[in-house]
Amino acid sequence: MYSSPQRRRVLKALVLAYPLVSGALLLSPAQARQRKLPLTVLDAGEAADLETVIEALVPGSAEAGAVHFIDFQLARPAVDSLLMLRYLGVPQPHVDFYRSGLAALAQHSSERFGKRPSELPASSLDQLIADLIADDTPGWSGPPASFLYFVWRSDGVDVTYGTEEGMAALGTPYMAHIRPQQVW
Amino acid sequence: MVNLRDKVDLLVVGSGAAGSVFAAEASAAGKQVVLLEAGPARTPDDLVSSQLWARRLKWGGAHVEEEGNHQVGHSFNAGWGIGGSTMHHYGVWPRLHKNDFQTFTEFGQGLDWPLQYDELRPYYDRIQSSIGLSGDATQERWRPPGEPYPMPPVPVFGQGRLLAEGFARLDLHTAPLPLAVNTIPYRGRPACMYDGWCDAGCPIGALGNAQTVFLAKALKSGAEIRDGAMVTRLLTSTGGQRIEGVEYHSVDGVLHRQYADVVVLAAFTVQNARLLLASANSRHPRGLANHSGLVGRYLMTHPAVSVYGMFDAETQPGLGPTGGQLMNQDGYDNKLAVDNAYGSFQWIIANAVKPNGLLGIANNRADIYGPQLKPFLQRAVNHIGVMTLVSEDIALAENRVELSSARDAFGVPLARAVHNLGKSSAALVAHAMEQGKAVMDAAGAREQWRGPQAGMHIMGGTVMGSDPSKSVTNSYGQSHDINNLYIAGPGLFPGSGAVNPTFTIHALALRAAEHLLRNWP
Numbered sequence: 080m081y082s083s084p085q086r087r088r089v090l091k092a093l094v095l096a097y098p099l100v101s102g103a104l105l106l107s108p109a110q111a112r113q114r115k116l117p118l119t120v121l122d123a124g125e126a127a128d129l130e131t132v133i134e135a136l137v138p139g140s141a142e143a144g145a146v147h148f149i150d151f152q153l154a155r156p157a158v159d160s161l162l163m164l165r166y167l168g169v170p171q172p173h174v175d176f177y178r179s180g181l182a183a184l185a186q187h188s189s190e191r192f193g194k195r196p197s198e199l200p201a202s203s204l205d206q207l208i209a210d211l212i213a214d215d216t217p218g219w220s221g222p223p224a225s226f227l228y229f230v231w232r233s234d235g236v237d238v239t240y241g242t243e244e245g246m247a248a249l250g251t252p253y254m255a256h257i258r259p260q261q262v263w
Numbered sequence: 264m265v266n267l268r269d270k271v272d273l274l275v276v277g278s279g280a281a282g283s284v285f286a287a288e289a290s291a292a293g294k295q296v297v298l299l300e301a302g303p304a305r306t307p308d309d310l311v312s313s314q315l316w317a318r319r320l321k322w323g324g325a326h327v328e329e330e331g332n333h334q335v336g337h338s339f340n341a342g343w344g345i346g347g348s349t350m351h352h353y354g355v356w357p358r359l360h361k362n363d364f365q366t367f368t369e370f371g372q373g374l375d376w377p378l379q380y381d382e383l384r385p386y387y388d389r390i391q392s393s394i395g396l397s398g399d400a401t402q403e404r405w406r407p408p409g410e411p412y413p414m415p416p417v418p419v420f421g422q423g424r425l426l427a428e429g430f431a432r433l434d435l436h437t438a439p440l441p442l443a444v445n446t447i448p449y450r451g452r453p454a455c456m457y458d459g460w461c462d463a464g465c466p467i468g469a470l471g472n473a474q475t476v477f478l479a480k481a482l483k484s485g486a487e488i489r490d491g492a493m494v495t496r497l498l499t500s501t502g503g504q505r506i507e508g509v510e511y512h513s514v515d516g517v518l519h520r521q522y523a524d525v526v527v528l529a530a531f532t533v534q535n536a537r538l539l540l541a542s543a544n545s546r547h548p549r550g551l552a553n554h555s556g557l558v559g560r561y562l563m564t565h566p567a568v569s570v571y572g573m574f575d576a577e578t579q580p581g582l583g584p585t586g587g588q589l590m591n592q593d594g595y596d597n598k599l600a601v602d603n604a605y606g607s608f609q610w611i612i613a614n615a616v617k618p619n620g621l622l623g624i625a626n627n628r629a630d631i632y633g634p635q636l637k638p639f640l641q642r643a644v645n646h647i648g649v650m651t652l653v654s655e656d657i658a659l660a661e662n663r664v665e666l667s668s669a670r671d672a673f674g675v676p677l678a679r680a681v682h683n684l685g686k687s688s689a690a691l692v693a694h695a696m697e698q699g700k701a702v703m704d705a706a707g708a709r710e711q712w713r714g715p716q717a718g719m720h721i722m723g724g725t726v727m728g729s730d731p732s733k734s735v736t737n738s739y740g741q742s743h744d745i746n747n748l749y750i751a752g753p754g755l756f757p758g759s760g761a762v763n764p765t766f767t768i769h770a771l772a773l774r775a776a777e778h779l780l781r782n783w784p
């Protein structure tokens with residue numbers, strides 16, 4: 080069972096693949112975003128705000144398809160989720176965490192800047208993130224703002240740098256035993 | 264409708280470190296053995312090299328509520344699927360020290376174990392031979408007596424060499440980390456390739472875990488493993504003196520009753536306590552095996568912190584075992600060495616790290632974001648060094664697993680894990696952090712920082728002891744109240760020590776399994 084000389088193998092593991100038609104076509108989150116595939120869980124406003132914030136935290140994550148990745152993970156059975164949130168003791172369904180967090184974010188942005196996060200100029204977006212980090216969010220009604228910052232930043236890192244291409248971009252080899260899906 | 268299953272000799276709930284040893288030993292002795300595993304089956308091909316994919320190896324069952332100033336981190340520490348937590352464990356296998364077994368007698372802290380190191384030593388030695396450990400016992404000046412390791416140590420990469428120099432400049436010592444990682448082919452399993460994917464599972468089998476060793480042995484001897492079998496209740500006889508079996512739900516929703524001569528509860532610390540408490544009946548109104556009222560009590564976790572440094576030199580941080588390359592246990596045996604503090608601690612040195620993941624490079628500097636993030640990561644993937652503190656916890660009765668008012672999909676109350684770290688334990692961590700900072704400075708780190716403090720490993724909750732009024736089981740994990748019920752795993756530990764628990768879990772399970780087979784109830 081373990082004596083195979085073929086010690087690094089390519090396996091079609093559906094790590095981050097985004098199924099357009101089950102069994103017929105698989106897309107990466109980046110491809111799904113590029114093709115503007117409809118989201119399953121998040122609405123357009125939530126998606127735009129989430130993409131704006133994660134891109135500000137992890138540049139390149141929008142193009143890597145962070146929002147499509149998150150949306151797909153939220154739509155699948157909880158036990159199959161690849162989100163880091165499953166490590167952090169947050170009860171399922173995790174869509175409640177993201178949705179309530181995004182609602183709180185939008186409300187704070189509106190009260191502070193008069194606009195949704197996705198509509199903010201860069202300087203205001205910087206301040207919005209600073210507010211999250213410092214939990215400087217009076218009247219906040221969602222998960223703790225600094226915790227949301229941590230989770231969203233981590234999601235962005237996952238999609239942008241947790242892949243073979245991402246690690247190559249950092250100048251470090253991936254060295255897989257079993258490679259993740261290549262249809263990124 | 265209930266599906267009644269034919270009675271078997273031994274029913275094991277949980278297929279991880281402890282359950283796999285019971286199953287292997289009993290089936291080899293000719294007993295009919297069934298293991299029930301709540302999570303899915305896994306094959307080596309499921310173990311994709313990815314920090315994202317690795318998340319499926321962690322807990323996927325009912326939510327565990329957590330409270331306290333130092334939570335145990337159940338979702339991160341517990342496994343999901345055949346092999347349990349061993350499928351994502353790092354394979355760091357030091358032994359407990361002699362005085363870890365008598366902390367109350369020697370230091371007036373916590374609880375004594377009902378056995379001494381010398382009684383456990385032969386089982387450590389035999390497990391070490393079975394699973395294969397790499398290391399160098401001659402360099403572990405702090406190691407209690409035991410057979411030499413059957414394999415040479417893992418190689419030391421850049422960060423390990425730098426950090427070892429830092430320890431040496433402070434007159435501290437390092438030794439190769441004892442690991443359940445093959446450095447040479449061993450008993451049909453290949454040698455490690457040192458590419459840092461241990462916690463995503465090891466598809467080549469170089470990492471010793473339940474699937475590679477003891478479950479394989481159990482299956483070869485005829486044991487049956489049923490995956491997707493969620494146990495929801497333990498069943499006792501009418502008079503309550505014996506356990507008769509368990510109820511479980513299969514993934515198709517069918518409720519089964521499986522009867523057995525003997526039941527071993529090896530579902531990990533929190534779920535073991537939860538199942539015992541949730542199986543209360545008229546004969547056991549406070550829960551099974553709970554005459555003492557101590558089921559769930561003395562919950563423990565190792566306070567753990569990683570310390571990071573950025574070096575000018577190349578450190579190769581992506582290479583080597585995730586668990587580390589070297590260790591330091593100087594001062595381990597004097598638990599009163601630090602003013603106002605109590606306990607032992609160890610450093611596990613030069614952990615392999617990847618860019619993403621909860622313990623990855625990016626998350627250990629969560630303050631960096633935006634345009635600064637990529638340059639930081641580009642530098643860190645070649646120049647970071649890391650070492651991780653594992654510190655002792657004290658068994659305190661108020662730290663506990665209890666039942667929540669909320670229930671899971673099967674109507675079973677959820678577990679609530681309450682854990683607070685005592686002041687003297689916190690003081691020890693603070694002292695160790697000062698030492699870690701000094702080591703990083705001595706090693707030549709340009710800058711350094713520490714990660715968050717978190718719970719590593721989960722122990723206690725069904726503690727063993729000699730006095731039935733002060734413990735849940737005897738030294739074999741046999742319930743004081745129900746003699747054909749055995750409890751297995753780190754929940755038995757009356758003390759945490761400051762070493763990774765998996766080696767001790769195996770040694771205790773082997774000792775208990777042999778006791779069971781000699782004294783079949």
